[in-house]
Amino acid sequence: MKKNTKLAYAVLGIVFILFNVIAFAVPTDKTTAFWIAYAFTVVAFALQVGIWNAAFKVTETLKSKFLGVPIIYVGVIYLVVQLIAFVAFMVFPIIPSWVTVIVCASILGISAICLFSADVARDEINRVEEKVNQKVFYIRELQADVEVLAEQEQNPEIKTSLTRLAEKIRYSDPMSNVALADLEARIQEKVAALRTTDHKLEIIVELDSLLTQRNKKAKILK
Incomplete structure (x- = not known):
């Protein structure tokens, strides 16, 4: 150049x-x-x-x-x-x-x-x-965290569930919004809890539900 x-x-x-x-x-x-x-x-x-x-x-x-x-x-x-x-x-x-x-x-x-x-x-x-990059960073970081957890998981059932969760995050609406801040904070807390909890499957189910709520709200906010 x-x-x-x-x-x-x-x-x-x-x-x-x-x-x-x-x-x-x-x-x-x-x-x-x-x-x-x-x-x-x-x-x-x-x-x-x-x-x-x-x-x-x-x-x-x-x-x-x-x-x-x-x-x-x-x-x-x-x-x-x-x-x-x-x-x-x-x-x-x-x-x-x-x-x-x-x-x-x-x-x-x-x-x-x-x-x-x-x-x-x-x-x-x-x-x-x-500004757009800042808004999409949340979902990219979340996906990366779950993918890492899935790679490290030894239990086949939990590993499969984490992989599916990572896929759902991947296809979630990438744009964040101030109105989603509380919900996204709860999702992050749940993902962080997956690193230490003995009840991973239960948390994964909760995360799946929270992601569904987030995506629906994100669609309404557009």
């Missing part, structure tokens, strides 16, 4: 060089409008580095990079639009400088708003996913 990032920056550098060659090789009058447009375009190139770095901030995971793509996409569109505007002002140097300022500033402003919106959307996706 770092190799691809370096390649992207190299391409950006090449495009910047070509931009300068074309800008000064084309025989047009270098008016105030030209220099204003040129300055805004250079800024657009410079901002690409910051935009791309911001797009892949925090982590280097594939997911983080995927969520950063819309931000880069907006940045590239901003650069392309600014380049088109520059070409227009270069080809028509008689355009008033105040028009150049308004157009280029508008492109920059609109792009900034779009970039901010894309970044906020990315952060919101991360926040929601983190």
